[in-house]
Amino acid sequence: MNRRLAVKNLSLLVGAATLLPACLSQTKSDQAATVSLKHVAVSAPEEQLLAEVCETLIPKTDTPGAKDLGLHRYVLKMLDDCTPAKEQQLFLAGLRQLEETCQQQMGQAFGEGTAPQRLALLQRIDQQPQQFSKEVVGFYRSARQLTIDGYTGSKYFMTKQVVYELVPGRYNGYFPVSNLRVAKPSHGQS
Amino acid sequence: MANLNIDSVKARTFDAIVIGSGMSGGWAAKELTDKGLKTLVVERGPNVQHNKDYPTTNLRPWEFAHGGKVPTDVQAANPIASRCYVFKEDAMHFVVKDGEHPYVQEKPFDWIRGYQVGGKSLLWARQTQRWSAFDFEGPARDGFAVDWPIRYADLAPWYSHVEKFAGISGHRDGLAELPDGEFLPAYPLNAVEDHFRQQLQKSHPGRHVISARCAHLSKPQPIHYEQGRVQCQNRVLCQRGCPFGGYFSSNSSTIPWALKSGHLTLAPNLVVQTILFDEQQGRATGIRVVDAHTKATTEYYAPILFVNAGALNTNLLLLNSTSHRFPAGLGNDSGMLGKFVAFHNYSAKMNAEYEGLQNFTTDGRSPAGGGYLPRFRNVFKQETDFLRGYATSFGASRGSVQPGHGLGASLKQQLERPALGPWKISAGMMGETIPKETNYVRLDPARKDEWGMPLLSVSVAYDDNDAKMKQDFFEQFTDMFTQAGFTNIEARDTGQAPGLDIHEMGGVRMGRDPKTSLLNQWNQLHACPNVYVTDGACMTSTSTQNPSLTYMALTARAVDHAVGELKKQNL
Numbered sequence: 001m002n003r004r005l006a007v008k009n010l011s012l013l014v015g016a017a018t019l020l021p022a023c024l025s026q027t028k029s030d031q032a033a034t035v036s037l038k039h040v041a042v043s044a045p046e047e048q049l050l051a052e053v054c055e056t057l058i059p060k061t062d063t064p065g066a067k068d069l070g071l072h073r074y075v076l077k078m079l080d081d082c083t084p085a086k087e088q089q090l091f092l093a094g095l096r097q098l099e100e101t102c103q104q105q106m107g108q109a110f111g112e113g114t115a116p117q118r119l120a121l122l123q124r125i126d127q128q129p130q131q132f133s134k135e136v137v138g139f140y141r142s143a144r145q146l147t148i149d150g151y152t153g154s155k156y157f158m159t160k161q162v163v164y165e166l167v168p169g170r171y172n173g174y175f176p177v178s179n180l181r182v183a184k185p186s187h188g189q190s
Numbered sequence: 191m192a193n194l195n196i197d198s199v200k201a202r203t204f205d206a207i208v209i210g211s212g213m214s215g216g217w218a219a220k221e222l223t224d225k226g227l228k229t230l231v232v233e234r235g236p237n238v239q240h241n242k243d244y245p246t247t248n249l250r251p252w253e254f255a256h257g258g259k260v261p262t263d264v265q266a267a268n269p270i271a272s273r274c275y276v277f278k279e280d281a282m283h284f285v286v287k288d289g290e291h292p293y294v295q296e297k298p299f300d301w302i303r304g305y306q307v308g309g310k311s312l313l314w315a316r317q318t319q320r321w322s323a324f325d326f327e328g329p330a331r332d333g334f335a336v337d338w339p340i341r342y343a344d345l346a347p348w349y350s351h352v353e354k355f356a357g358i359s360g361h362r363d364g365l366a367e368l369p370d371g372e373f374l375p376a377y378p379l380n381a382v383e384d385h386f387r388q389q390l391q392k393s394h395p396g397r398h399v400i401s402a403r404c405a406h407l408s409k410p411q412p413i414h415y416e417q418g419r420v421q422c423q424n425r426v427l428c429q430r431g432c433p434f435g436g437y438f439s440s441n442s443s444t445i446p447w448a449l450k451s452g453h454l455t456l457a458p459n460l461v462v463q464t465i466l467f468d469e470q471q472g473r474a475t476g477i478r479v480v481d482a483h484t485k486a487t488t489e490y491y492a493p494i495l496f497v498n499a500g501a502l503n504t505n506l507l508l509l510n511s512t513s514h515r516f517p518a519g520l521g522n523d524s525g526m527l528g529k530f531v532a533f534h535n536y537s538a539k540m541n542a543e544y545e546g547l548q549n550f551t552t553d554g555r556s557p558a559g560g561g562y563l564p565r566f567r568n569v570f571k572q573e574t575d576f577l578r579g580y581a582t583s584f585g586a587s588r589g590s591v592q593p594g595h596g597l598g599a600s601l602k603q604q605l606e607r608p609a610l611g612p613w614k615i616s617a618g619m620m621g622e623t624i625p626k627e628t629n630y631v632r633l634d635p636a637r638k639d640e641w642g643m644p645l646l647s648v649s650v651a652y653d654d655n656d657a658k659m660k661q662d663f664f665e666q667f668t669d670m671f672t673q674a675g676f677t678n679i680e681a682r683d684t685g686q687a688p689g690l691d692i693h694e695m696g697g698v699r700m701g702r703d704p705k706t707s708l709l710n711q712w713n714q715l716h717a718c719p720n721v722y723v724t725d726g727a728c729m730t731s732t733s734t735q736n737p738s739l740t741y742m743a744l745t746a747r748a749v750d751h752a753v754g755e756l757k758k759q760n761l
Contacts, residue, residue: 039263057597063606081261119598126595144597152605155252161606162590164251168424168554173380175553183551183590183610 035073037080040088046095050075050143052111053098056118057147064156066147074150075143087142094139101136152185199491204230204455206752207477207492209462209507212309214725214741215498216440216448217352221749222496223453230455230490231448232479234499235305237458238284238312240418240441244431246280254279273690274302276313281429284312294634296649298687301502301694307458308441309500310692313429316405316437317583317736318358319562320349320369324569325733328622332568332577335530335625336701338730339711342369348743348750356438356742357414359558360403368400368564368735374408376401377558381550382586382613387561389674394566397670399584402562405438405739417443426555437557459483461641465495465511465520465721474520474721480641494720494752494761498745501726502531505631505697506646508708508723521698521715524705528697529630531650532732535580535621536691537684538660540667542676544586544613551588551610560585565622565734567662576658578622581734582667586615615676619663622734623688624655625696650688693737695729713748720761722748 031044042050054066054075066072079091102110105124106117113121122140129137151157158164162182205227208218215231222229237243251258258279265272268288277285286303293301304310323342330337346369353372362370379387379401387399406422407414414420419435419442428437435442448454460479466489468475476491497504505528511520519527560583567579590608593601629651633644664681671679688694701707704716709728715721724745726737755761 058602059598061599061602063602078256078259081263082256082259084262122597126597148592148601148605149257151602153251153257155250157605158250158252162608166248166250166425166427170554171377171424171556172553173378173383173556175551177549177551177610180551180553180610183588183608186587186589 033076035076035080037076039080039085040076040092042076042092042095047072047076049098049110050095052118053122053143054147054150056115056122057144058151059115059119063161066151069151069154069156071147071150071154074154075146078146078149079142083142087138090135090138091142092139094133094135094137095143097133097135098139101132202489203476203491204228205492205756206230206494206496207232207490208496208498209477210234210309210498210500210503210725211307211440211445211456211458212304212498212500212725213311213314213440213738214745215496216308216311216444217742217745218496218498218722218724218749219448219454219456220355220444221746222753223448223451225749225753226453227753228453228455229448230457230492231445232460232462232477232490233307233309233456233458234461234482235307235309235458237456238306238308238431238441240431240435240446241433244433245283247427247430247433249280249430270300271302273300273686274692276429278429280427281313284429291639292645294637294645294647296647297651299648299650300687300689301648302690302692303500303503307445307456308439311439311738312431312441314439314692314738315559315736316428316557317559317562318353318356318360318403318405318739319564319581319735320371321345321733321735321740322367322369324367325731325735328578328733329731332572334577335731336699336703336706339700339702339707344711345740345743345747348747349739351746352739352742354411355413355417356405356443356739357407357410357419358403358739359401359406359408361401363398363400365398365400365564367566367569371403373403374406374411377404377406377408377556379561380552380556380586381547382544382615383561383584385544385547386584386586386615386670386674390670393673394670397563397566399561399563402558402560402583404558406557407434407436408557417447419443422557424555424557426557428557460488461643462499462507463487463510463642465497465507466491467511467513467515467520467718469514472515474718482641485641494722494756496745496749496752497721497723497727498725501694501697501729502631502646502648504723504725504727505531506633506643508698509631509633510644516717520721521708521717523717524708526699526706527708528632529627530625530699531629531631531648531694531696532623532625532729533650533688533695534691534693534732534734535623535652535656535660535688536618536693537652537686538619538621538663539682539684540615540617540664540671540680541682542615542671542679544615544674544676546675547613559583560587563617567659567666574658574662576655576662577624578655578659579734580619580621580659580663582620582663583618584616586613588613615671617667617671619660620691620734620736621656621659621663622732624653625699625731626653631697648689650694652688693726693732695726695732695737698723698727699730700728701730712751713744714751719755722752724748
């Protein structure tokens with residue numbers, strides 16, 4: 001086999017691998033997440049639950065939501081690679097407790113609730129954390145922050161909402177706020 | 191066979207050898223080749239060619255695997271490098287990893303290194319202020335270290351020489367304690383930085399806030415275009431390497447310039463083990479290098495050598511260059527080699543907010559990073575219970591506010607149209623430290639690295655003078671900030687170890703007396719004058735200015751001397 005053909009076949013294989021999980025509508029608990037993770041073990045149903053949580057945090061409105069942008073995959077990647085072990089464990093324990101909390105509070109699984117029900121549950125964790133376990137609160141706070149980071153750091157957000165400039169080519173130290181179209185994470189410095 | 195050997199030696203013989211390709215090595219290469227000398231530059235790390243080898247330079251934030259953050263396992267494997275502000279996903283490939291090049295810390299010392307062509311000149315903070323007469327006179331006036339063998343007037347024309355080529359932006363502020371240079375237009379202070387400048391004139395006459403002077407091309411001149419560099423585009427992503435050559439680095443400026451002359455041989459991936467000393471001739475004759483990958487050793491020869499390995503590595507190389515004549519290291523008759531190492535104390539920060547000037551923010555990015563307060567303590571006379579003083583970096587900026595709570599559509603809206611936050615103010619102390627014999631580096635007696643070099647053992651610490659100075663910084667800035675109307679003023683001791691300032695200096699200091707110093711007024715080893723040391727190792731004292739500009743000027747001056755001496759056949 002010549003090298004070019006081998007590379008072509010390889011890319012076909014890679015293509016199939018990325019398509020495969022999306023083809024399966026049913027997910028089983030012993031099935032791994034679609035994101036390849038090095039340090040944490042997340043099952044396919046847990047990944048799905050996280051995707052629903054992310055969508056509740058950043059829902060589709062007239063602009064794309066968490067699912068459209070695949071934010072839960074960013075959350076898992078950052079959890080896996082850039083989160084201290086202790087926080088990882090809290091996150092995973094909280095994610096697993098969340099279903100139990102749902103059963104108690106909504107009488108059904110998170111995924112089976114309506115969007116308003118899911119929003120109401122997470123709002124209670126957000127507003128009244130003392131009523132929930134430290135794992136659930138820890139999970140919520142990490143998931144919320146990572147989802148925000150994923151959203152505001154996404155190509156969509158940085159090209160359509162708060163536009164990132166690679167090459168500003170200017171500096172004005174007395175810029176009138178009245179001329180400001182949108183506030184950026186950091187003005188003036190990198 | 192004999193002919194082959196002669197040919198081989200000839201091929202390995204140059205007019206000059208430069209060890210190291212960073213800030214000062216790049217300048218040595220440029221000046222030597224400008225004067226027509228066939229020059230070899232050896233660099234222990236890989237080549238980094240301008241533009242070609244800046245892999246992250248044009249990546250957008252979302253194109254990084256971790257949004258710019260360093261993965262926890264990389265952090266865990268590199269506790270020292272991780273403390274450096276440039277060790278982020280976009281530039282960590284330019285920073286030495288802890289495990290690759292171990293050293294011994296007799297006391298905590300964060301040694302931050304960049305082993306590649308260009309060295310740390312790729313990564314530096316680009317702040318460039320001249321030393322003043324008060325700085326060179328400091329040790330003699332205040333009775334520490336030894337007297338500098340040069341004065342400001344000796345270096346002033348060489349500052350001008352390097353400033354014109356490198357491109358330095360700044361105002362002519364007319365301050366005796368921070369002499370003006372050959373400036374391109376300054377980057378302006380912003381509304382709050384300017385407010386502080388004006389308030390300070392009233393509340394503390396004699397203290398000045400100026401636009402930070404920096405090595406950025408605010409308005410390039412023909413000499414910069416000739417280097418292939420164009421105007422700085424305010425990206426402030428400098429640590430990735432700049433496609434515009436907007437800031438000065440060896441990679442964008444001196445090295446390609448020297449290559450263009452046709453006189454430079456650039457040899458990356460060669461670790462210099464020792465400087466060869468010929469006992470009969472009583473002079474250094476060349477270097478022995480080991481290939482970083484194959485470990486094969488070779489020798490190169492030249493009548494003059496410039497040692498620009500980076501302050502502590504220059505100490506390491508000289509200490510390891512032993513001979514019958516110099517059993518304790520090349521040029522080390524005095525026993526002073528490796529001693530009187532000093533640095534800048536960066537462990538004090540101030541933060542505050544300002545509720546005024548709410549109608550203004552900033553737009554674009556400032557390459558200068560804001561303002562600079564030259565040293566105002568003990569400049570004209572001794573006035574405190576500590577020696578010397580500190581310069582201060584000072585900046586103000588506004589950013590958007592991140593909602594601390596909430597979720598759903600309302601959160602999304604807040605993120606998409608964020609509120610503009612308050613003005614945040616920060617100041618960082620850059621304190622002069624006093625060189626002492628007890629702050630030293632030496633060779634580890636037993637352990638060697640995989641290139642056969644002894645590990646460097648570092649014993650450097652703060653002292654009482656540093657503690658008193660830090661206290662004064664906190665008090666003075668609390669007072670100055672209060673009088674400027676700033677609020678939420680916080681003094682913060684970072685607790686960081688020496689070294690993280692990345693301004694380690696000394697060990698091979700200049701001086702008048704061979705009994706108490708290693709180098710003379712031309713940066714030649716007193717005892718081996720065809721070896722010049724012009725990187726941070728040569729510094730007799732540290733002053734408070736960022737040191738790179740002074741290394742550049744000292745290097746250009748030393749090359750001029752060396753080539754003059756060669757012509758007179760004195761070397």
